[in-house]
Amino acid sequence: MITLLTGDNSFERQEALQAIVAGFDGAAERIDGASLELRQLPDLLMGGTLFADKRLVIISDLGSNSSLWQKLPNWLPRLSDDVHLVLVDEKPDKRTVSYKALKEVARMQDYPAWTDRDYQKAEQWFEARAKTQGLKLDRKTVHHVVSRVGVNQWLLANALETLALLDEITPDTINQSIIANESENIFELFETALTGNREVLRDILRTLEPQEDPYATFALISSQAFSLAAVAYADDSQNPSKDFAIHPFVASKLIRHAKRLGKPGVARVIRKFAQTDADMKISKAEPWLLIERLLFDLA
Numbered sequence: 001m002i003t004l005l006t007g008d009n010s011f012e013r014q015e016a017l018q019a020i021v022a023g024f025d026g027a028a029e030r031i032d033g034a035s036l037e038l039r040q041l042p043d044l045l046m047g048g049t050l051f052a053d054k055r056l057v058i059i060s061d062l063g064s065n066s067s068l069w070q071k072l073p074n075w076l077p078r079l080s081d082d083v084h085l086v087l088v089d090e091k092p093d094k095r096t097v098s099y100k101a102l103k104e105v106a107r108m109q110d111y112p113a114w115t116d117r118d119y120q121k122a123e124q125w126f127e128a129r130a131k132t133q134g135l136k137l138d139r140k141t142v143h144h145v146v147s148r149v150g151v152n153q154w155l156l157a158n159a160l161e162t163l164a165l166l167d168e169i170t171p172d173t174i175n176q177s178i179i180a181n182e183s184e185n186i187f188e189l190f191e192t193a194l195t196g197n198r199e200v201l202r203d204i205l206r207t208l209e210p211q212e213d214p215y216a217t218f219a220l221i222s223s224q225a226f227s228l229a230a231v232a233y234a235d236d237s238q239n240p241s242k243d244f245a246i247h248p249f250v251a252s253k254l255i256r257h258a259k260r261l262g263k264p265g266v267a268r269v270i271r272k273f274a275q276t277d278a279d280m281k282i283s284k285a286e287p288w289l290l291i292e293r294l295l296f297d298l299a
Helices: 010-022 038-045 066-078 097-105 116-132 139-149 153-164 171-177 182-195 198-208 214-233 248-281 287-298
Strands: 002-006 029-032 055-060 083-088 107-110
Touching: 002 010, 002 097, 010 055, 010 083, 010 153, 029 038, 038 055, 038 066, 038 083, 066 097, 116 139, 116 153, 116 248, 139 153, 139 171, 153 171, 182 198, 182 214, 182 248, 182 287, 198 287, 214 248, 214 287, 248 287
Parallel strands: 002 083, 002 107, 029 055, 055 083
Antiparallel strands: none
């Protein structure tokens, strides 16, 4: 039997692998495919040993071993019925003969990473997982945590572990104990500028500047400005949240700002970003200084 686990969702890939291992009565053999040599294949693909009739052989990243990956189709028919071969490869080359050969004989399990379009799925998953751990969370709390953490399942799972240790789960204790993801920090920065709260804006910048790269920060803020323009100029027949993969929670807030500013106001925001971008490219001033000038100008 052959199982191929693929996809860039490492959390679900890992959980699928753990389920296979848990269902096997014995010790799994784990092999690094990148350093595997051809002479080792017969021993890996043969049947039972003196110590076990059945074997579970897990080979990771075999696709990175180009010489062995090319020869894989020749070895697949030789796999013993007593061996469950599990191949774990995040992004195998689907154009290769080996991948096509595997597709014919293997049980394919693909786990793509979640995006902001999977926000509702993330909330449902988080709520269900909380229940299995004995945590009863209301929808408002689930929404608050997922909005703060994002759709990364590793971070959501860590958030659940943190919540399980709290004496009381409230918005304040969540904010104090669970670190917000970068996109939320950046959106908070952008929204604070739009609302004109210069004092809070100064505090956020004071926190971000020592630890964040200014060019990466400006790129993320610019993406928020683009999202603002997308919702401002969308007509009733369009869905910018879906079309541009804007977080639904973020989109709902941007729509309110877009209505308040109107299209002319949003256009002025975009022009300010364009000017700052031009100034950064010619190093007109220190990048953080340019970012501060932009945001305080918006505020």
